[in-house]
Amino acid sequence: MQSDLHKIIVSPQPLSSDHAKVFLYQILRGLKYLHSAGILHRDIKPGNLLICDFGLARVEESDESRHMTQEVVTQYYRAPEILMGSRHYSNSIDIWSVGCIFAELLGRRILFQAQSPIQQLDLITDLLGTPSMEAMRTACEGARTHIVRGPHKQPSLPVLYTLSGQATHEAVHLLCRMLSKRISAKDALAHPYLDEGRLRYHTCMCKCCYTTSTGRVYTSDFEPVTNPKFDDDFEKNLSSVRQVKEIIHQFILEQQKGSRVPLCINPQSAAFKSFISSTVAQPSEMPPSPLLLLLRPHLSNTLLDREQERLSPSSIVCVAFHWRAGLAGLLKNETNEENPLITAL
Numbered sequence: 001m002q003s004d005l006h007k008i009i010v011s012p013q014p015l016s017s018d019h020a021k022v023f024l025y026q027i028l029r030g031l032k033y034l035h036s037a038g039i040l041h042r043d044i045k046p047g048n049l050l051i052c053d054f055g056l057a058r059v060e061e062s063d064e065s066r067h068m069t070q071e072v073v074t075q076y077y078r079a080p081e082i083l084m085g086s087r088h089y090s091n092s093i094d095i096w097s098v099g100c101i102f103a104e105l106l107g108r109r110i111l112f113q114a115q116s117p118i119q120q121l122d123l124i125t126d127l128l129g130t131p132s133m134e135a136m137r138t139a140c141e142g143a144r145t146h147i148v149r150g151p152h153k154q155p156s157l158p159v160l161y162t163l164s165g166q167a168t169h170e171a172v173h174l175l176c177r178m179l180s181k182r183i184s185a186k187d188a189l190a191h192p193y194l195d196e197g198r199l200r201y202h203t204c205m206c207k208c209c210y211t212t213s214t215g216r217v218y219t220s221d222f223e224p225v226t227n228p229k230f231d232d233d234f235e236k237n238l239s240s241v242r243q244v245k246e247i248i249h250q251f252i253l254e255q256q257k258g259s260r261v262p263l264c265i266n267p268q269s270a271a272f273k274s275f276i277s278s279t280v281a282q283p284s285e286m287p288p289s290p291l292l293l294l295l296r297p298h299l300s301n302t303l304l305d306r307e308q309e310r311l312s313p314s315s316i317v318c319v320a321f322h323w324r325a326g327l328a329g330l331l332k333n334e335t336n337e338e339n340p341l342i343t344a345l
C-alpha cells in the first residue's frame with residue numbers, strides 16, 4: 001500500500017523505537033546520496049517521504065552572490081536561517097528538516113507547530129536559545145531586529161527528553177547534533193543511534209544486499225554517494241515547454257540505444273485490466289496503434305501528432321509509465337531484468 005510518513009505518524013499505529021531508527025536511517029541514507037550529487041531537497045517533510053517529491057529540488061548554489069528563492073520548505077520544517085530571510089543557504093537546511101521529522105517520530109507531534117513564520121522563529125529560539133550575531137550574519141534586518149529586541153533566551157535542549165520514552169540519551173544526542181550543530185547526513189549516519197536501523201534495513205529491506213543458502217551477503221558500501229555531481233547545465237538553454245518536450249524525447253531515444261531491453265505491456269499484470277478499461281481513453285480518440293490508444297491521454301496532441309511516426313512503441317510506453325507511475329507492475333521486459341529506462345525516468 002502506498003503511504004507517506006505523515007499518514008503513518010498521525011495514524012493510531014504504534015511506532016516503536018525500531019521504527020524511528022529504520023525510518024531515520026533511510027531518510028539520511030537518501031539525503032547523503034542527494035547531497036553528494038550537490039542537490040538540496042529543500043522541502044523535506046513527512047508527507048514527502050516514501051512518496052518522493054523532488055518538485056522543489058535544485059542544485060546547490062556555491063556562489064553567495066546569487067540569490068536563491070525563499071519559497072521553499074513547509075513552514076514547520078523550515079530552518080531558522082530561511083525564516084530569518086537568509087538568501088543563501090546550504091544542505092544544512094535539509095538536515096534541519098530531518099531533525100524536525102526525527103523529533104516528530106519520537107514524540108508523534110510536530111516539533112515546531114507555529115501559526116506564522118515569526119512564531120515559528122520564536123518556538124525555535126525557545127529551544128535553541130537566542131542565536132549569536134555571527135549566526136545571524138546573513139539574516140535580513142527585520143529578523144535580526146526582532147531577535148535583538150526580544151528577551152535573551154538560554155537553550156532548553158533537555159526538554160527534548162520529554163518527547164517520549166523513546167527519547168533516550170542516544171536519540172537526543174543525535175537530535176541535538178542535527179538541530180544545533182547541523183552535522184552532515186554522512187556524520188549523522190555514523191552516529192551509534194543508527195546502527196540498529198542500518199542493520200535492520202540491510203538485513204531484510206534493501207536491494208543492495210542479498211541472501212544465499214549460506215547467509216546474508218552485505219554490500220561493501222551501505223550508504224553510497226554519487227560521482228560525479230549532478231550537472232544541471234542542460235537546463236540553462238531551456239526556455240519553453242516545447243524545448244523541454246524535445247529534450248525528453250531525445251533522452252528517451254538515447255536510452256534506447258545500445259543493449260537496453262525494450263519494454264512491452266504485460267497483459268498478465270494485475271493492473272492491466274484497470275489500465276485497459278480506463279475511461280480516460282475514449283473510442284473516438286482511437287489512433288491507429290493500440291499502444292497509442294492507451295497513451296493518448298498522457299501525451300499532448302502536439303507531441304502525439306508530431307511524434308507518432310518517430311517514437312517507437314517501447315519509448316512511448318516509457319513516457320506513459322512516467323505519467324502513470326501508479327500502475328507499477330504493468331510493464332515487463334523480455335528478460336525480466338530491472339529496466340534501466342524505468343529507473344532513469
Ligand SMILES: [Zn+2]
Pocket residue numbers: 201202203206207208209218219
Ligand atoms: Zn543492503
